[in-house]
Amino acid sequence: MSVGLQRLREDAHRVRQGALDKGEDPALVDEALALDARRRQQLGATDALRAERKGLSERIGKQLRKGGDPGSSEVVALRGRSSEIGRRIESAEAISADIQARLDDLLLRIPNPADPEVPVGGEEASVIVRTWGEPAAHAESGWTRRPHWEVADSLGIFDLAGGAKVAGSGFPVYRGAGAALQRALIDLFIGIHTREHGMTEIWPPAVVNAESARGTGQIPDKEDQMYVVTRDDLYLVPTAEVPVTNLHRDEILEGSRLPIRYVAYSPCFRREAGAAGSKTRGILRVHQFDKVEMVCFERPAESGQTLEWLTERAESCLQRLGLAYRVKLMATRDMGFVQAKKYDLEAWAPGVEDWLEVSSVSNFRDYQARRMDIRWRPTPTSKAEMVHTLNGSGLALARTVAAVLEVYQRPDGSLEVPEVLRPRLGDTLRPAL
RNA sequence: GGAGAGGUGGCCGAGUGGUUGAAGGCGACGGUCUUGAAAACCGUAGGCACGCAAGUGCUCGUGAGUUCGAAUCUCACCCUCUCCGCCA
Numbered sequence: 377m378s379v380g381l382q383r384l385r386e387d388a389h390r391v392r393q394g395a396l397d398k399g400e401d402p403a404l405v406d407e408a409l410a411l412d413a414r415r416r417q418q419l420g421a422t423d424a425l426r427a428e429r430k431g432l433s434e435r436i437g438k439q440l441r442k443g444g445d446p447g448s449s450e451v452v453a454l455r456g457r458s459s460e461i462g463r464r465i466e467s468a469e470a471i472s473a474d475i476q477a478r479l480d481d482l483l484l485r486i487p488n489p490a491d492p493e494v495p496v497g498g499e500e501a502s503v504i505v506r507t508w509g510e511p512a513a514h515a516e517s518g519w520t521r522r523p524h525w526e527v528a529d530s531l532g533i534f535d536l537a538g539g540a541k542v543a544g545s546g547f548p549v550y551r552g553a554g555a556a557l558q559r560a561l562i563d564l565f566i567g568i569h570t571r572e573h574g575m576t577e578i579w580p581p582a583v584v585n586a587e588s589a590r591g592t593g594q595i596p597d598k599e600d601q602m603y604v605v606t607r608d609d610l611y612l613v614p615t616a617e618v619p620v621t622n623l624h625r626d627e628i629l630e631g632s633r634l635p636i637r638y639v640a641y642s643p644c645f646r647r648e649a650g651a652a653g654s655k656t657r658g659i660l661r662v663h664q665f666d667k668v669e670m671v672c673f674e675r676p677a678e679s680g681q682t683l684e685w686l687t688e689r690a691e692s693c694l695q696r697l698g699l700a701y702r703v704k705l706m707a708t709r710d711m712g713f714v715q716a717k718k719y720d721l722e723a724w725a726p727g728v729e730d731w732l733e734v735s736s737v738s739n740f741r742d743y744q745a746r747r748m749d750i751r752w753r754p755t756p757t758s759k760a761e762m763v764h765t766l767n768g769s770g771l772a773l774a775r776t777v778a779a780v781l782e783v784y785q786r787p788d789g790s791l792e793v794p795e796v797l798r799p800r801l802g803d804t805l806r807p808a809l
Numbered sequence: 810g811g812a813g814a815g816g817u818g819g820c821c822g823a824g825u826g827g828u829u830g831a832a833g834g835c836g837a838c839g840g841u842c843u844u845g846a847a848a849a850c851c852g853u854a855g856g857c858a859c860g861c862a863a864g865u866g867c868u869c870g871u872g873a874g875u876u877c878g879a880a881u882c883u884c885a886c887c888c889u890c891u892c893c894g895c896c897a
Binding site: 419422423429430434435437441458461756760 | 819827828837838839853854856858859860865866867876877878
């Protein structure tokens with residue numbers, strides 16, 4: 377991703393402040409500006425040389441077409457001068473390429489400035505903007521809610537040991553009603569988004585090539601978080617965002633096509649290198665999980681309100697399941713390098729007594745689009761400009777399942793199936809014998 | 810995986826070394842005509858970079874190379890199509 381050179385020139389102050397707010401180095405902005413000035417100067421010099429050579433070549437062409445002798449002293453002289461300029465062009469180009477490479481590298485290290493209404497600060501500065509539903513109590517009269525892995529155990533719907541055997545730790549296996557629950561949730565969410573929210577369903581590949589991984593910024597920023605198929609130079613997708621957003625890479629979209637709103641299911645693969653810790657129990661942090669992702673391409677003027685809309689679409693999934701949740705507006709240092717504004721949705725899990733992040737909804741403004749060169753044309757004759765991209769989970773399954781199990785468990789070890797899922801799963805899941 | 814064909818502007822499609830950034834058609838946009846629309850006719854028009862501008866450069870799948878000069882020649886890679894093999 378990168379902030380645009382144009383914005384850098386016109387609004388350097390805010391980009392600098394944006395870097396500062398995100399805890400990044402604001403000096404990079406000035407370095408980039410200086411390098412950009414050199415680049416432009418160098419470009420002018422190179423272009424002049426090329427123009428000169430072009431003129432000479434044209435003169436040679438004219439001579440020869442007139443029937444001139446290729447060996448005549450005039451032609452030979454012209455050739456000599458042209459060759460000489462050619463050598464100067466080569467060295468000028470080498471300098472340009474070097475400057476360009478350094479500038480590109482710098483640009484990648486300047487973060488997307490946060491929107492003005494985003495609180496400045498770290499985790500402590502993030503604010504809960506609303507909560508929905510009543511967080512279920514851990515202990516009620518006569519019984520205490522168990523963590524989801526224990527609920528799953530008594531229901532016989534996870535086979536974590538089986539997953540560890542066939543793939544490795546962190547690759548869960550769902551069996552019986554557990555498998556059916558996965559399938560039901562995926563279908564429920566996609567149905568909500570397509571039928572009620574008018575999104576177009578995409579069923580993407582589970583691997584992407586290096587260009588796509590670069591497009592959404594997995595390379596080079598998060599390369600060690602991805603599983604790589606080195607033999608074929610492919611990457612297992614960490615989220616459907618990667619293949620779906622890249623669908624329009626290097627395209628100019630007609631204004632009449634916007635907004636484009638996709639919903640896509642995909643398995644998600646993450647190495648989670650170095651993430652072992654307290655919140656990794658059960659299926660809270662795994663190497664493979666399932667997620668329904670929403671991806672939008674918007675007119676810049678509308679992306680602000682689309683972020684709110686997308687967040688509400690994700691919320692509707694939680695509401696449908698009857699899960700209590702809260703919406704957190706992430707502060708500048710809590711939201712990441714590339715987002716302009718981001719909400720996290722956290723569902724209450726009474727067994728582990730914690731809020732679980734089940735969705736993350738972000739507005740990238742034009743930051744991602746610039747990297748992928750996705751533009752739009754407001755009218756058929758106007759100049760193309762960058763689109764705004766947004767995405768949000770709606771929802772990530774593993775943690776949603778954990779919340780469902782902990783909220784809907786009964787003292788007798790059975791599970792009350794949430795009402796929306798009853799047509800697919802029946803009323804109750806009973807403990808395995 | 811093997812053999813063959815091919816990748817040119819929004820689309821189709823000419824173009825095999827020298828004003829070709831690229832004929833022609835369709836589509837698009839502006840206009841004439843019309844009550845309105847269609848048709849017809851006239852006109853405009855790719856993208857990117859640098860520049861106040863005039864303009865200059867780059868761009869014919871991608872990257873290297875040959876040449877004074879490459880859409881046109883050479884090499885590698887990618888993709889598409891057809892046939893064969895294999896296969897859920």
